[in-house]
Amino acid sequence: MKISKEENSATLIARIKRLESLNTLSKHECIVQGVLDAIDANELEVHSSLPSVNNMIHYLGYARETFSKAYRDLIAHGVVESKNRKGYFVVSNNTQMKQKVAVVLYAYDTFQDTLVSELRSNLPEEVSVDLFFHHNNMETFEDIFNRIQGKYTVYIVAPIENKASVQLLRSISPSKLLIIDRLLDLGDEYSYIAQEFENSTYKVFEQLYPKIKKYREIIFYFRENTAEPNEIKNAFLKFLDKYQIKGHIEKQYKPGNLEKDTLYFTIHNPELYLMLKDICKKMEIRKGPGDSFS
Secondary structure (H helix, E strand, O other), X not given: OOOOHHHHHHHHHHHHHHHHOOOOOOHHHHHHHHHHHHHHOOOOOOOOEOOOHHHHHHHHOOOHHHHHHHXXXXXXXXXXXXXXXXXXXXXXXXXXXXXXXXXXXXXXXXXXXXXXXXXXHHOOOOXXXXXXXXXXXXXXHHHHHHHHOOOXXXXXXXXXXOHHHHHHHOOOOHHHEEEEEOOOOOOOOOEEEEOXXXXXXXXXXXXXXXXXXXXXXXXXXXXXXXXXXXXXXXXXXXXXXHHOOOEEEEOOOOXXXXXXXXXXXXXOHHHHHHHHHHHHHHHHHHOOOOOOOO
């Protein structure tokens, strides 16, 4: 016999009250465990609706944030889902509440692959890791964010540096979010493992200045609105200005355009490959029959 919504609510509230009487769980834990116990006992089935936060407040008297936090935790573990303006619904009977980690990165490359491989190898087997790439595209980032928000235990994000990205990321609890690679300041309560690009790049330019000044010009290939850090571009322009060196920025290298006495700077591996290929071609042209290069 199908259990009515009212019966679901009454049974769940009774379970939560019994857990509360044990005095070993916090109110938030009583709600979460009550829902899980009700699912295990088939009192709540997949697609069953949970009582609204207002109803829970009426019958149990807890603070609104206590219920909201409990429901968010159930959503993060994939047991419950929030449907806009319709309430909360059971979407899984897997009450083991497997931990889920969402990793949102710029794009696939060797560095990102190493990072994810190390993460997976150092986490317990029961923790799943899902990987997403936003390619420094805000529309893609928002689409990913809307699909994963509230469905993971932890979010590890290489952010896009703009106000819209800040606003989205601040909607995640600081305890569940780790910002990596680029420093996007969300406040002191958030955690970061970020690279410092501008000062370190500038110091390298200064160290190389005795060699750089021998060249007629320096060209830096840099693409705006990509995964390449803007801080490196800033360091390059600052260096040119301070040391009065002739140089400029171009979007990309065009094969066959290598010039003598010009220094080329790129952080894009495919571009570096094209340059090396051109160098090899020039060497082949200069090499006569029987000649060799060491």
